[in-house]
Amino acid sequence: MPGAPKPASSAQDQLRIGDLAKLAGTTPRTIRYYEEVGLLPETVERVSGAHRTYSHAELERLQEVMRLKELLGLTLEELKALIAVEEARAEVRAQLRQEDVAPARRRELLVEARGHLDRQLELVRHRAAELSRLQDELSETRKRVRRKIRELDAQSEGSFPPQPPLPAAVEGSS
Amino acid sequence: MPGAPKPASSAQDQLRIGDLAKLAGTTPRTIRYYEEVGLLPETVERVSGAHRTYSHAELERLQEVMRLKELLGLTLEELKALIAVEEARAEVRAQLRQEDVAPARRRELLVEARGHLDRQLELVRHRAAELSRLQDELSETRKRVRRKIRELDAQSEGSFPPQPPLPAAVEGSS
DNA sequence: ATTGATCCTTACGTTCACGTAAGCTTCAGA
DNA sequence: TCTGAAGCTTACGTGAACGTAAGGATCAAT
Numbered sequence: 131m132p133g134a135p136k137p138a139s140s141a142q143d144q145l146r147i148g149d150l151a152k153l154a155g156t157t158p159r160t161i162r163y164y165e166e167v168g169l170l171p172e173t174v175e176r177v178s179g180a181h182r183t184y185s186h187a188e189l190e191r192l193q194e195v196m197r198l199k200e201l202l203g204l205t206l207e208e209l210k211a212l213i214a215v216e217e218a219r220a221e222v223r224a225q226l227r228q229e230d231v232a233p234a235r236r237r238e239l240l241v242e243a244r245g246h247l248d249r250q251l252e253l254v255r256h257r258a259a260e261l262s263r264l265q266d267e268l269s270e271t272r273k274r275v276r277r278k279i280r281e282l283d284a285q286s287e288g289s290f291p292p293q294p295p296l297p298a299a300v301e302g303s304s
Numbered sequence: 305m306p307g308a309p310k311p312a313s314s315a316q317d318q319l320r321i322g323d324l325a326k327l328a329g330t331t332p333r334t335i336r337y338y339e340e341v342g343l344l345p346e347t348v349e350r351v352s353g354a355h356r357t358y359s360h361a362e363l364e365r366l367q368e369v370m371r372l373k374e375l376l377g378l379t380l381e382e383l384k385a386l387i388a389v390e391e392a393r394a395e396v397r398a399q400l401r402q403e404d405v406a407p408a409r410r411r412e413l414l415v416e417a418r419g420h421l422d423r424q425l426e427l428v429r430h431r432a433a434e435l436s437r438l439q440d441e442l443s444e445t446r447k448r449v450r451r452k453i454r455e456l457d458a459q460s461e462g463s464f465p466p467q468p469p470l471p472a473a474v475e476g477s478s
Numbered sequence: 479a480t481t482g483a484t485c486c487t488t489a490c491g492t493t494c495a496c497g498t499a500a501g502c503t504t505c506a507g508a
Numbered sequence: 509t510c511t512g513a514a515g516c517t518t519a520c521g522t523g524a525a526c527g528t529a530a531g532g533a534t535c536a537a538t
Contacts, residue, residue: 203377
């Protein structure tokens with residue numbers, strides 16, 4: 131209504147906890163809980179009682195956390211250790227805006243982040259490898275089962291009921 | 305009681321719950337609990353109070369269950385639905401020993417098992433794909449971080465401390 | 479200034495997946 | 509036959525990860 135153009139400041143991006151929850155596919159309670167246990171940083175400069183506000187960056191972080199939890203099945207405690215990366219990277223990004231940060235300090239942060247990334251990668255690779263093996267074994271088993279079915283069908287050739295028309299259609303995904 | 309030599313029956317393979325637990329890397333309590341919720345079949349013909357006994361086949365089944373739980377992070381309830389395969393396959397194996405089973409029935413069981421296997425495979429493939437994407441993203445991020453470190457090192461060329469000798473050595477465990 | 483929707487804190491409740499303890503029974507080996 | 513280790517049932521306890529409810533505060537829009 132007011133002719134005043136919205137201050138083109140970097141605000142705008144402010145989400146409330148309910149919005150964040152909806153966007154991330156979770157609940158406000160969960161977000162507060164994650165903050166409580168230290169998985170998410172306490173929203174900046176908040177007087178007790180005031181509403182929490184989140185930026186798009188925080189949404190991404192939350193989604194990343196949820197993804198790691200989902201995919202790796204870790205406890206929140208384990209996750210906390212793992213996602214220290216985000217912490218470091220966030221700090222680096224924040225400091226990149228100030229030019230007066232000692233390169234030495236910046237390097238430290240980056241090296242730290244690299245270390246965390248290496249740990250994450252190792253964990254993920256391991257998981258992926260195990261899953262891959264499981265997949266192979268399942269495929270192998272399925273092959274055997276299908277072969278046995280075919281054998282049965284061949285034996286009862288004509289002599290038996292008109293061969294159940296194989297529901298077949300196994301969706302050849304991937 | 306009689307000095308009768310141990311009946312050379314097919315026994316021998318009989319494990320007690322403690323052995324089974326140790327072999328599978330879990331506890332008796334967990335095994336009983338799995339049985340309670342229907343994840344493991346109640347050991348055959350057991351009068352209440354008598355010890356449970358397990359065969360090698362049951363060990364394998366338990367290990368399979370634990371592996372699926374670990375890798376996919378499913379609840380026991382979800383697992384129950386998923387591992388109906390084992391049920392069907394066990395039945396097939398049992399029936400394979402009797403030749404008098406109608407081929408039609410045998411076929412039914414096999415088809416059922418195939419269906420369950422398809423579901424498992426789809427789930428595992430999906431998981432594997434997601435993990436793979438995560439892995440790629442992590443690799444990408446790591447590359448960027450490493451590049452930034454190199455850039456920093458290049459900038460401070462000679463002008464700065466003798467370039468921290470890169471702790472490198474990412475402990476190549478496993 | 480006044481809402482009504484959303485949020486805040488505090489705190490107790492709940493489900494899952496077992497752990498632990500007690501009292502008794504079974505079983506394998508001497 | 510006896511015994512002690514391991515098992516059985518029953519039941520209460522526990523930590524993680526939230527759900528839910530109560531009573532009041534905040535905030536955006538009117």
